[in-house]
Amino acid sequence: MLQYANNILSEDGIIYTGIDESSADGQEYLAEIKQEAIQEIGYFLKPGELFHAIAIRASKADTDAQEGFILDDLSRVLSNIESSTMGSESEEDFIHLFEDLDLTSTKLGRTEKAKNELIAKILSHLDNINFGLASSNSDVLGDAYEYLIAQFASGAGKKAGEFYTPQAISSVLAQLVTTGKDRLKSVYDPTCGSGSLLLRIAKEVEVGSFYGQEMNRTTYNLARMNMILHGVHYRDFNLCQDDTLEHPQHREQRFEAVVANPPFSAKWSANPLHLSDDRFSQYGKLAPKSKADFAFVQHMLYQLDDNGSMAVVLPHGVLFRGAAEGHIRQYLIADRNWLDAVIGLPANIFYGTSIPTCVLVFQKMQGTPR
Structure with a gap:
């Protein structure tokens, strides 16, 4: 000011x-x-x-x-x-x-x-600290805020996973969706937490607009503050607070890059009415009520533009669990050929959980199904 x-x-x-x-x-x-x-x-x-x-x-x-x-x-x-x-x-x-x-x-x-x-x-x-706010190349204030979020996450135990993705993982996801690009028109995170994953993409390429949704009110406020302190103009970010799967706030928009670290194996309604929802209808089955992992994948793919890239962190079980999840997985791979890569991650690298995880990378422009 x-x-x-x-x-x-x-x-x-x-x-x-x-x-x-x-x-x-x-x-x-x-x-x-x-x-x-x-x-x-x-x-x-x-x-x-x-x-x-x-x-x-x-x-x-x-x-x-x-x-x-x-x-x-x-x-x-x-x-x-x-x-x-x-x-x-x-x-x-x-x-x-x-x-x-x-x-x-x-x-x-x-x-x-x-x-x-x-x-x-x-x-x-x-x-008494000179944050260098007059320098257009300086982001000390934003970086300091993100450092404090990381320090809080390191001592917050299980709850930390709700609002912060470790920086090393954020960097991997950001690089995966920006490969070969210098600028992204829009980026989206349906479970944006404190917004650090979205901002990490801006360290790789120029970003036009940031979009995100977060269910937890306190975490949503952290994300807005994170954007402001990183110098993102208020017209260039659109963050909403609500349940993404039940009440998506950006469903009419499509994004050039989509990233997320959703809550692992979260519960959701799996209401049969969702079978008429364009996000889920083409798959024929819904993710199980006790594990919303593929529901987040379906939602993200719906929001992904045809020329876009998507990277999502999920528990290792999405690679082999059967029933409805096996059906959805087969549709993604055999029928649509959208899955581009699977990257295995070791155990004990996320806050609040010791389970092994993976990164799934999706591209809609993959050519004909195998």
Whole structure:
């Protein structure tokens, strides 16, 4: 926000933090900047609401208890970020973005004073770091956020698998769907978690638009924040929160690259009504209620463009389990010839599970069935 506002004000020879918010001239400047900021970067903050301003007030926590109490200020600023987008094109990407941030949690301290001191100390330390935000080649802030997600995942046990794919696996999937390409028009992850897998593709090639869906509300907020902190413009990502198999939000769209690390052998409804759903109807059978692995594959193939590539991580059992899964597997290979490669992965490489897994790679333009 600061960098954007300073660029607007450069012709007038003033800086954003030098604007007097209480003066008539200052309010006029702020009104004009807000209009442009909402349009271009999606949100707006006044000079006194910028991170540095809050951090300066936080630095007074040890010298002036009244001046240095910033928990209320911080809550207000986060609320203002969201409210500034109301009625604008960016509202969907910012609304309720900070709803999981609980500044009243006892994990931050037993008393309000202890909580304030901890937050103040964190803000002061962060304010002393040069994140190189002015450099167009720098993504320190986004990389730092992703590092923190990875560190949290490493200690989160079984739950980590719900929101984070290990970086080495993300890199493999990204390279598989970008081979021979310099740019992708669109990429899609139907179980996007924190969004790190989508962003990993952008490290391989230029990406036009990111699409994803995530069922868990907290994880969905992580993904939106991940996009924003990596500098992805709000118009260039479309993430939705809902059950992908039961309520797909992008079903009318087709994507040049599709990647996913779905929850292994998850349960789903397997409602017979799905047999009339275009995503599943051509197969003649649904994935079993106790194992949705092939349901995710069917959904992903439906969303994949004819010239696209798809890579998905699945439990090893999808390669040999029979019944409905065997029928679906035969249709994919013998009838459609969509399966391009199978890559076996060893056990103990995913958070929260020790089972061996595999990567299935699909291409719709495979030629005639074998």
